[in-house]
Amino acid sequence: MTTANTGAASNNSPSPIEDVVLALERLRARCPLTHCMTNEVVKDITANVLLAVGASPAMVEHAEEAQEFATMADALLVNLGTLDDVQMEAMRRAIPAYQRAGKPWVLDPVAVGALGVRTRFAREIIAHRPALIRGNASEIIGLCGRASRGRGADSGDSAEEALDAAGELTARTGAVVLVTGAVDYATDGARVRSCANGHALMTRVTGVGCAQGALAAAFAAVCEDRLEAALATAAVMAVAGEIAAARAAHPGSFRVALLDELSRIDGEILRQRARIA
Amino acid sequence: MTTANTGAASNNSPSPIEDVVLALERLRARCPLTHCMTNEVVKDITANVLLAVGASPAMVEHAEEAQEFATMADALLVNLGTLDDVQMEAMRRAIPAYQRAGKPWVLDPVAVGALGVRTRFAREIIAHRPALIRGNASEIIGLCGRASRGRGADSGDSAEEALDAAGELTARTGAVVLVTGAVDYATDGARVRSCANGHALMTRVTGVGCAQGALAAAFAAVCEDRLEAALATAAVMAVAGEIAAARAAHPGSFRVALLDELSRIDGEILRQRARIA
Amino acid sequence: MTTANTGAASNNSPSPIEDVVLALERLRARCPLTHCMTNEVVKDITANVLLAVGASPAMVEHAEEAQEFATMADALLVNLGTLDDVQMEAMRRAIPAYQRAGKPWVLDPVAVGALGVRTRFAREIIAHRPALIRGNASEIIGLCGRASRGRGADSGDSAEEALDAAGELTARTGAVVLVTGAVDYATDGARVRSCANGHALMTRVTGVGCAQGALAAAFAAVCEDRLEAALATAAVMAVAGEIAAARAAHPGSFRVALLDELSRIDGEILRQRARIA
Secondary structure (H helix, E strand, O other): OOOOOOOOOOOOOOOHHHHHHHHHHHHHHHOOEEEEEOOOOOHHHHHHHHHHHOOEEEOOOOHHHHHHHHHOOOEEEEEOOOOOHHHHHHHHHHHHHHHHHOOOEEEEOOOEOOEHHHHHHHHHHHHHOOOEEEEEHHHHHHHOOOOOOOEOOEOOOOHHHHHHHHHHHHHHHOOEEEEEOOOEEEEOOOOEEEEOOOOHHHHOOOOHHHHHHHHHHHHHHHOOOHHHHHHHHHHHHHHHHHHHHHHOOOHHHHHHHHHHHHHHOOHHHHHHHOOEO | OOOOOOOOOOOOOOOHHHHHHHHHHHHHHHOOEEEEEOOOOOHHHHHHHHHHHOOEEEOOOOHHHHHHHHHOOOEEEEEOOOOOHHHHHHHHHHHHHHHHOOOOEEEEOOOEOOEHHHHHHHHHHHHHOOOEEEEEHHHHHHHHOOOOOOEOOEOOOOHHHHHHHHHHHHHHHOOEEEEEOOOEEEEOOOOEEEEOOOOHHHHOOOOHHHHHHHHHHHHHHHOOOHHHHHHHHHHHHHHHHHHHHHHOOOHHHHHHHHHHHHHHOOHHHHHHHOOEO | OOOOOOOOOOOOOOOHHHHHHHHHHHHHHHOOEEEEEOOOOOHHHHHHHHHHHOOEEEOOOOHHHHHHHHHOOOEEEEEOOOOOHHHHHHHHHHHHHHHHOOOOEEEEOOOEOOEHHHHHHHHHHHHHOOOEEEEEHHHHHHHHOOOOOOEOOEOOOOHHHHHHHHHHHHHHHOOEEEEEOOOEEEEOOOOEEEEOOOOHHHHOOOOHHHHHHHHHHHHHHHOOOHHHHHHHHHHHHHHHHHHHHHHOOOHHHHHHHHHHHHHHOOHHHHHHHOOEO
16 A cells, blocks of 8 residues: 555655655645635634645635636635535536636545435536545545445545545546545555554544645645645644644644644654655 | 422433433443534534534535435434524424434524524424423523523523423423523423533533533433433533533633543543532 | 824724723623624634623524514624625625614625625625724725725735725715724724734634624624724734733634633733724
């Protein structure tokens, strides 16, 4: 799982960790305006994660404005967590507008595979070539059309099991796929990267995974190589989470510490802590 | 108010505190998937309270998916705080689906009695036999059809005054009623339990009461005896709140401490602190 | 910018800081029920800011109930951050109801000038004579109909540059205008007040500005003189933010400290710290 294909892919950097460090520096220099069409539970933590890391969040929901905003924002996140008909319509207008503008959009297929409306919708919109797809193992397997064991937003499958489905998705959509779990895996089909940081407390705070989808959109706005964007997303969140968990043993204070660490994290911390392969 | 009717009811445990301890252990063992159709202000804290205690939250809003989700989730919360036409329609489809599936649903009648649309809607849906109703005194009085003094989400009536209305509601709906306030009261019509823990800071953080409604749904999923579920809901939140208030004197840090204490609370703490009668 | 016109205006207090102190005391004594029709990202922090300071938040969204609530609540906030068609319709019913009831409403024109639907809507509703308008420089310039440099919710213009537009808005609408930024400015056309407190961390937490709009509504409910309400809004938030930033250097813990300080702030702290001119 940790072999990096050094063949056809554009990025053959011998040091993926330095790619992550550079991606973070670029994000902070450019402060990408990140349009989040996301679920109603996680809007607060999503905006706060982006602000803490150094991006600029914007939530625009009206269909007409969501389309118009593609001319201003740098990237779009589409998270299906609390999809309704009005939001679907707005997403249907926003996504092609980003595609036309040549700006990346990221899909977070929350609970896809488990629930019908969003599963059909996700399969419809991936035709618009997302730059990146972020999900847990069950969601990636479900999006691919295979039987998954997801239960709400929880994954019943391991990230490793999802890698095969992820490979198929990259081929079908052109997207890089980030499968998050105890170990995170990113693949563009040719290459696989992994990040083995993180902490179980990250699953005891709502929206950490969804906020990671927004972070992926922000990184996609500043990284030509989407695999680098995916790996940076994984590493920044997981390393910050690991450090936060060392300071805060319970979920209320862990959430606070996570946001603090996301603002503190830098190249030195990443080089010291990130377990990337 | 503290006499426990030991007659016809199924649970005649001489030790309600041990029932609460067992309920909490069952909740943590089973991690009930708790479907929250709740208001837009409190989704974050509701999900975080469930995660902290040890349940699994899921917010599904689309009418079709909300109905479908009744086959997967373990219980449903219906909170009327920011009701709109779309959410009402989704609730109208979800509630009977849970009823058919034999799974409990909990009603939190926020500001019922004070505002027209939700008052009519609440009276419509209680025909579907909620397992549990949680509200402050004014909401319980208002739901019952009597004149209340509620003002927004604040109660202008005392929990004690609401007990009579609660008794009438149990007879009409079959639900156990939990009236929260400085002292919380739970009744199934035959029996009354009270919990005298808690702290005024709990009313200075938005969503603590609403999150308690979600917790009631999680406990209803693991407690055959709904009075036990209601008492566990009251005791776990109030004891955690009391301990948190001893650590944090202001609302920002109190909210953090409350979530921490909800993850720490256990049988030993409950036995030591809970003032149940 | 700091000259106070002592001519025709009703409030010629030689001590604006004492006006702020009195406004805060009145707010805590009356606990105004503050109806917030606001965006989906900031409902949690908005409610928590109001509770921390000592007001009572209520989020009512259904068009019929939003209108009905004008007979109960003390003031209305209209924040355009995540406007959609349903919310616009509800605002169209609520605003005139508050106007008829002689109760103040506050406009927070988030991203007006940058996005089309909300810009047209904002220009429509200001005909209903808001008591107060709160925005960053770009939003005030955009609302006025001039070219602004806003980018999402970020301002590309300085508060000072916006004062001219603010003056024009006061003349057109009768509202007091509060332009927030590194220095906050409030004007009723005749007088200008400024508050030079605050800290950059306030822009690294989502919703601080939006919550300030809600605070403005709460102060408008208890201050006959709207310029006093605007100045109290600016000073209370900025002084609390400044103290919080001295305790917490990162955005997660800063958010917690800000809520704590909003509950602690009082006349003594304001007299010691507020840099009002």
